[in-house]
Amino acid sequence: MFKATVIIKRRPKILDPQGKAVEQGAKLLGFNNVKQTRIGKYIEFFVDTTDKKLAENEVREYSEKLLSNPIMEDFVYTLEEVI
Amino acid sequence: MKPKFGVVVFPGSNCDHDAYYSLKKVLGYQAEFLWHKEKDLKGSEVVILPGGFSYGDYLRTGAIARFSPIMDSVYKFAESGGVVIGICNGFQILLEIGLLPGVMIKNESLKFVCKDVYLNIESRENIFTKSIQQNILKIPIAHGDGNYFTDEITLKELEKNNQILFRYVSSDGKVNSESNPNGSFMNIAGIMNKRKNVMGLMPHPERCCNPLLGDTDGSLIFRSVAQHFLN
Numbered sequence: 068m069f070k071a072t073v074i075i076k077r078r079p080k081i082l083d084p085q086g087k088a089v090e091q092g093a094k095l096l097g098f099n100n101v102k103q104t105r106i107g108k109y110i111e112f113f114v115d116t117t118d119k120k121l122a123e124n125e126v127r128e129y130s131e132k133l134l135s136n137p138i139m140e141d142f143v144y145t146l147e148e149v150i
Numbered sequence: 151m152k153p154k155f156g157v158v159v160f161p162g163s164n165c166d167h168d169a170y171y172s173l174k175k176v177l178g179y180q181a182e183f184l185w186h187k188e189k190d191l192k193g194s195e196v197v198i199l200p201g202g203f204s205y206g207d208y209l210r211t212g213a214i215a216r217f218s219p220i221m222d223s224v225y226k227f228a229e230s231g232g233v234v235i236g237i238c239n240g241f242q243i244l245l246e247i248g249l250l251p252g253v254m255i256k257n258e259s260l261k262f263v264c265k266d267v268y269l270n271i272e273s274r275e276n277i278f279t280k281s282i283q284q285n286i287l288k289i290p291i292a293h294g295d296g297n298y299f300t301d302e303i304t305l306k307e308l309e310k311n312n313q314i315l316f317r318y319v320s321s322d323g324k325v326n327s328e329s330n331p332n333g334s335f336m337n338i339a340g341i342m343n344k345r346k347n348v349m350g351l352m353p354h355p356e357r358c359c360n361p362l363l364g365d366t367d368g369s370l371i372f373r374s375v376a377q378h379f380l381n
Contacts, residue, residue: 081299084256084333108209133217136210136246139253139299 068115069122073130073144075108081139110134113149122146153379154180156194158224158240160215161186165201165237165356172359173198177372186218195379196233197224199240201292201354211254211295212242221247233277233375234348238293241340241350249348250341251308252300258333262294266365267331267353269316269339270323276346277378278315278371286323287316287367289353291331291339296352298334298341308341316340316351 077083083105090104114122126144135142155173159166166183174181182192191197204215215221221243228234228249236244244250257263269287271279300308308314316339320329330337332352340351355368 080301082255082258082297082333084258084260084297088260133213134209136213136253139255 068113068117068149069119070147070149071112071114071122071126071144073108073110073126073134073142075110075130075135075140075142077105077107078139078141107140108134114146119146119148151379152179153195153376154182154193155196155198156182156184156191157198157200158184158220159186159200160202160204160218162204162206163200163202163239165239165354168354169198169200169237169356172356172369173372176359177369177376179372179376184220186215186220189219189223191220191223191227194227196235196375197227199224199234199236199243200356201238201240204239204243207239207295210246212239212244212246215239215243216247225249228343228348231345231347233378235278235375236348236350237354237356238291238296238352241352242295244348244350250343250350251304252298252335252341254295255297255299256295257293257297257331262292263296263331264290264292265331266290267339268319268321268323268329269353270319270325272314272317273312273342275312276315276342276349277375278342278349279374281374281377282370284367284370286319286321287370288321288358288365289355289368290357291353292357293332293352296332296334298332298338298352300335305336307344311344313342313344313346314338314340315342315349316353
């Protein structure tokens, strides 16, 4: 079995109104050095197989087809074998 | 023969009954609900993907609904020239499935906006606006994720092919940031595919069809589509 973690990030050119709003909060708190806050998604799940290659393909396809929208998002993932 | 509209019902759709009521009871067309788990479009000549919060808007708006069994049939129907209208969440589903280009992101204000807006009809060579006499429509919006975004290349394509159907404008027809309720790229409120048989719009025409409720500009879009089938 593998544990997968997928991080989905908004492409740099895509506006992130949530990130912008959160950063306003940062300014209110006095974090004046905080810049370019961007909000993404962190998703974790298990892939029930012993075949690493198969697990990797599944994670990639799941991320491409459903978890992210390739028009506005990029993703990175990690895969770790667990018992 | 009255045209037949099929209204898809996803878990979380909440404008399905409004659409059904306006089409059948107010405008007198044939209408039928299409459950998302079915594959049969039941002889619909126009498929409506209604507004709402399909699958709770989880992950991204429309991201999960596009994998519903009915969407296979809707996709094939659209590809073979069938007329499909996506309203609000339905528009978001059409973007996710790739029948229309672009994406929806959160409103610039981060607020859910529910109010009447003015739309300029940008293109007439299509069944959705062909028989509408006026240039500006007043139709309500109600969404939190209606900020249309696409890249410059796609925008050029949309413009070149007259695929932009509606833009948010002021009551006297000016395209400016004050009349843009959500931050949409180029004030875009509704677009079509290249073939002009698939249309998506954020405003809710089904909410302004009944004269008893006041405005009726929404009915003009449905009437224009119906006219195409009556001719």
